Amino acid sequence: MGISGACRDLTILSVTPAGPVGGQYGCYYLEFDNPGLAAAVAGQFVMVRPACFGSDPVWPRPFSICRLTPDRLTLFVQACGRGTDVLCRLKPGDAVTVWGPLGQGFGLEPDVPTVMLAGGVGIAPFVEYAATHPAPHNLALVFGHRQPLSCYPFSELSQVVARAEAFEEKTPDDLPRFIALLEKTVAEYAGGLIVACGPRPFLMTVARLARRFGARAQVSLENRMACGVGGCLGCVEKNVLGQYVQTCTEGPVFWVEELSLSEDA
Amino acid sequence: MSADTSVRLPGMHAKNPVMTASGTFGYGMEFAPYGDLRGLGGIVVKGLSLLPRTGNPMPRIAETPCGMLNAIGLQNCGVEVFLRDKLPRLPFTETPIVANLYACDADEFAELAGVLSAAEGVAALEVNISCPNVKAGGIAFGQDPAMAGKLTEAVKKRAGDKPVWVKLSPNVTDIVGVARAAVLGGADVLTCINTLTGMAVDIRSRRPRLANVIGGLSGPAIKPVALRCVWQVCQAVSAPVIGVGGISSAEDVLEFILVGAHAVQIGTANFMRPDMAFRIAERLPALMDELGIKNLDAYRGTLAAG
Numbered sequence: 001m002g003i004s005g006a007c008r009d010l011t012i013l014s015v016t017p018a019g020p021v022g023g024q025y026g027c028y029y030l031e032f033d034n035p036g037l038a039a040a041v042a043g044q045f046v047m048v049r050p051a052c053f054g055s056d057p058v059w060p061r062p063f064s065i066c067r068l069t070p071d072r073l074t075l076f077v078q079a080c081g082r083g084t085d086v087l088c089r090l091k092p093g094d095a096v097t098v099w100g101p102l103g104q105g106f107g108l109e110p111d112v113p114t115v116m117l118a119g120g121v122g123i124a125p126f127v128e129y130a131a132t133h134p135a136p137h138n139l140a141l142v143f144g145h146r147q148p149l150s151c152y153p154f155s156e157l158s159q160v161v162a163r164a165e166a167f168e169e170k171t172p173d174d175l176p177r178f179i180a181l182l183e184k185t186v187a188e189y190a191g192g193l194i195v196a197c198g199p200r201p202f203l204m205t206v207a208r209l210a211r212r213f214g215a216r217a218q219v220s221l222e223n224r225m226a227c228g229v230g231g232c233l234g235c236v237e238k239n240v241l242g243q244y245v246q247t248c249t250e251g252p253v254f255w256v257e258e259l260s261l262s263e264d265a
Numbered sequence: 266m267s268a269d270t271s272v273r274l275p276g277m278h279a280k281n282p283v284m285t286a287s288g289t290f291g292y293g294m295e296f297a298p299y300g301d302l303r304g305l306g307g308i309v310v311k312g313l314s315l316l317p318r319t320g321n322p323m324p325r326i327a328e329t330p331c332g333m334l335n336a337i338g339l340q341n342c343g344v345e346v347f348l349r350d351k352l353p354r355l356p357f358t359e360t361p362i363v364a365n366l367y368a369c370d371a372d373e374f375a376e377l378a379g380v381l382s383a384a385e386g387v388a389a390l391e392v393n394i395s396c397p398n399v400k401a402g403g404i405a406f407g408q409d410p411a412m413a414g415k416l417t418e419a420v421k422k423r424a425g426d427k428p429v430w431v432k433l434s435p436n437v438t439d440i441v442g443v444a445r446a447a448v449l450g451g452a453d454v455l456t457c458i459n460t461l462t463g464m465a466v467d468i469r470s471r472r473p474r475l476a477n478v479i480g481g482l483s484g485p486a487i488k489p490v491a492l493r494c495v496w497q498v499c500q501a502v503s504a505p506v507i508g509v510g511g512i513s514s515a516e517d518v519l520e521f522i523l524v525g526a527h528a529v530q531i532g533t534a535n536f537m538r539p540d541m542a543f544r545i546a547e548r549l550p551a552l553m554d555e556l557g558i559k560n561l562d563a564y565r566g567t568l569a570a571g
Contacts, residue, residue, distance in 0.1 A: 055484075058537055223323070226326050227536040233311075234326035236325070
């Protein structure tokens with residue numbers, strides 16, 4: 001009758017650790033049967049809410065699509081808070097509600113040399129990006145990470161793209177060297193396309209470098225969301241006109257020149 | 266035999282008591298992919314001001330136990346854009362569309378009511394009296410019965426034949442006093458309640474979790490407060506009351522009807538899943554059947570207290 005069915009009540013197929021887990025953090029692949037999600041553009045996201053959330057936590061959680069095939073939806077999730085901790089402890093058969101794909105994904109320009117800049121769990125959408133890119137020989141990946149490399153889908157990505165480089169930030173002293181690597185990469189791709197996903201400080205660095213070298217760059221923001229569908233105005237980001245735009249519907253992927261990307265958002 | 270969920274409110278007929286709360290359902294169309302807007306009892310759209318408002322800096326939202334805080338700052342497109350671009354897309358002939366009004370002083374409220382009174386497709390005006398009265402030093406209209414009464418009167422004068430709903434704040438010592446003043450000022454309906462003011466902080470960064478420091482608490486955490494307010498107000502005034510605060514199931518809806526509400530609004534639960542209001546509206550008649558409730562009038566206010 002009144003319910004469209006766009007929120008799909010699924011059961012989880014598997015939760016698989018990606019590399020070593022334990023201690024404070026871990027990364028996991030969550031797999032679902034694809035219940036008929038429309039084809040996604042890499043960089044789009046889904047909202048996920050396991051039934052066991054009940055009244056707490058109240059919000060669903062947004063995740064960019066790591067891989068969508070006709071029969072499988074895969075998410076790459078880092079357990080790093082009270083929502084993701086619960087998600088990564090789900091068992092096969094547990095009930096989860098999923099809706100999407102939502103928002104605007106990355107631009108895809110097959111003939112243009114493209115570099116994917118990923119920070120940590122921000123590598124997730126690039127699995128889909130590389131898998132759906134018609135000319136992966138035009139793709140490169142630069143990946144900054146803190147957990148062991150085997151915690152991320154780096155090796156499978158490096159088999160697809162023409163060039164992949166990983167940089168492990170073991171201590172804060174490594175950061176300037178990583179920024180230098182980003183600088184060299186952005187300069188090299190100033191005439192191509194840069195697509196970036198990762199923590200906000202990382203994206204701000206990418207944006208700053210892209211502006212300096214006049215590079216065309218897109219960034220995928222990870223602003224906190226409540227609804228994910230444009231209803232709450234909680235996830236906004238300031239654009240260059242000083243207006244707040246919604247990350248969930250107008251993003252999460254934006255061209256760098258659209259945004260002010262200041263510290264205070 | 267399915268239960269009769271219909272509700273009569275001043276100047277309006279709703280097919281069921283399940284409406285959506287202002288600020289939690291965008292301008293309506295954002296939620297159209299998730300259900301049939303015509304299946305709802307009403308839609309209260311995002312708070313509107315005379316001119317567009319930018320809203321507050323980020324972060325604007327924070328999750329709290331069984332709830333959330335928000336300080337969006339009434340970001341909205343302004344009444345003109347709403348009437349021109351948003352309202353025509355809504356199924357206003359089949360579902361009552363209620364405009365929620367925000368302004369900084371009584372004159373501005375009255376002017377806004379005047380603009381909306383002429384709008385075909387707007388079924389009622391809901392006045393947000395939780396906003397600060399700039400001309401009275403910033404104290405919220407809703408915290409002072411005299412001020413709330415005068416504001417209601419000013420809006421009512423300019424509202425034409427549109428029913429005026431007044432949305433009460435729980436951040437008061439005596440909500441009944443404000444409710445009575447609003448009814449004396451001409452309120453046709455009272456909406457109970459707006460958010461509770463609250464705060465969340467980060468002990469590591471030593472920063473507030475909202476840029477605005479203080480925000481409005483909503484979600485299941487506030488349901489007992491809302492229920493208490495609705496019950497108290499229903500005891501004291503004869504105007505219909507719309508209950509809002511933490512409702513996330515058809516059972517919750519009946520709780521509010523039981524203490525005297527005519528209808529309810531679904532707020533934060535719309536964020537739990539965007540088809541929530543549609544699901545609750547669809548589930549309600551079956552639940553009423555299970556409980557032997559033929560219609561809401563027969564069940565309303567039948568709480569056996571004391």
